[in-house]
Amino acid sequence: MGATAWLRGTLSGEPMAPKRARLYRLLLIAAILCFTALTAIDTIPGIWGDSDAAIRLLGQSCLTLLGVDYLVRLVAAAGADNLLAGVAGYMFGAYGLFDLLAFAPVMAGAVLGWSHDVETAFGILGFLKLARYSPALETLGAVLMAELRPLASAMFIMSLLVLLTSTVLYFVERDINPGMGSIPQAMWWSVVTLATLGYGDVVPMSALGKILGTGVAVLGLGMFALPASILASGFTEEMRRQNFVNTWHLVAKVPFFSSLQASQIAQLAALLKLVRVIKGEHVVRIGDEGDCMYFIVSGQVEVSGGAGTFVLKGGDFFGEIALLERRPRTANVRALSRCQLLVLDARDFQQFTASSPEILETIRRTAQSRMSINQSNAPQ
Numbered sequence: 001m002g003a004t005a006w007l008r009g010t011l012s013g014e015p016m017a018p019k020r021a022r023l024y025r026l027l028l029i030a031a032i033l034c035f036t037a038l039t040a041i042d043t044i045p046g047i048w049g050d051s052d053a054a055i056r057l058l059g060q061s062c063l064t065l066l067g068v069d070y071l072v073r074l075v076a077a078a079g080a081d082n083l084l085a086g087v088a089g090y091m092f093g094a095y096g097l098f099d100l101l102a103f104a105p106v107m108a109g110a111v112l113g114w115s116h117d118v119e120t121a122f123g124i125l126g127f128l129k130l131a132r133y134s135p136a137l138e139t140l141g142a143v144l145m146a147e148l149r150p151l152a153s154a155m156f157i158m159s160l161l162v163l164l165t166s167t168v169l170y171f172v173e174r175d176i177n178p179g180m181g182s183i184p185q186a187m188w189w190s191v192v193t194l195a196t197l198g199y200g201d202v203v204p205m206s207a208l209g210k211i212l213g214t215g216v217a218v219l220g221l222g223m224f225a226l227p228a229s230i231l232a233s234g235f236t237e238e239m240r241r242q243n244f245v246n247t248w249h250l251v252a253k254v255p256f257f258s259s260l261q262a263s264q265i266a267q268l269a270a271l272l273k274l275v276r277v278i279k280g281e282h283v284v285r286i287g288d289e290g291d292c293m294y295f296i297v298s299g300q301v302e303v304s305g306g307a308g309t310f311v312l313k314g315g316d317f318f319g320e321i322a323l324l325e326r327r328p329r330t331a332n333v334r335a336l337s338r339c340q341l342l343v344l345d346a347r348d349f350q351q352f353t354a355s356s357p358e359i360l361e362t363i364r365r366t367a368q369s370r371m372s373i374n375q376s377n378a379p380q
Helices: 003-012 018-041 048-077 083-091 094-101 104-112 116-133 135-146 147-175 182-193 208-224 225-252 262-269 347-355 356-379
Strands: 273-277 283-284 292-298 300-304 308-313 331-335 339-345
Touching: 018 048, 018 116, 048 104, 083 094, 094 104, 104 116, 116 225, 135 208, 135 225, 135 339, 147 182, 147 208, 182 208, 208 225, 225 262, 225 292, 225 347, 262 331, 262 347, 339 347, 347 356
Parallel strands: none
Antiparallel strands: 273 339, 283 331, 292 339, 300 308, 300 331
């Protein structure tokens, strides 16, 4: 195995050594969290006392690890087919910039004698490096890009409301209220009121101003909920899309369904039901009636039967013969960890194939071919 392949396997976790990759990621995450926490706590004067030297050494160790990680990823990027494109793509990409900002400014500041504020600012900014390991942040970015136009429209409406309400209150209150002596001053009251914060540092004094202020406060309940609803619906749609894509790929991996069209696989994926099992729970026992098949979304299960004992993990499936024949189960399946499974009921499958006999016939031929190959490969 070449050095570049080894680096890629370690950094990505696929497919070389997932345990090694997980350990590497955990070590990096611990270093990021530790350095960020030390940077934040260090703003308390005299907090470390006699332990200051040890704390500095710990921080430098974390920072060194982040620097080594950047160099390792740079070497891995250099192993791409196009050296220049690989290096430039990493260095100037979002993740590459986050990785660089996590350590370089702090180290440069220590060498060049920059203000301690540089270490504080970039030490906290280094927390962005965790974006690489956070699917939630990636989902947020996708949602923001997908909902950019609705969000821009909502922000325009909110800005317009702030400008209009502050202008109206300026004309009503300018002669009696120093807090609204200009439109920019009145904007502070408008933002606080529309956001329903109500600090109370600037309030209308006249009867007309209070009446208008009441309307602005009620209006704020709806207006500032608009961006939140856009993001919420965007998150829901993005998660639904991701779940559908993952489910579609799980179904497409089954040899029985490999000959189906994409639209037919999508119809099958819509029939799947999510179930969760805890560690140690038996999913299937020998002798149970075969009435469904299972797709493993996450976790691991142990299959033990006449063919031996083996482990299945996320992306695998079992129990597929039950869709064609209601024969008793021939193996025990036990969860080795907490698992999420997608279940395809045999009755739902039969209803799906009832309107398309040719699909059922294709699946039967594929199943028979697969079982024949398994039997011919079985030890005599």
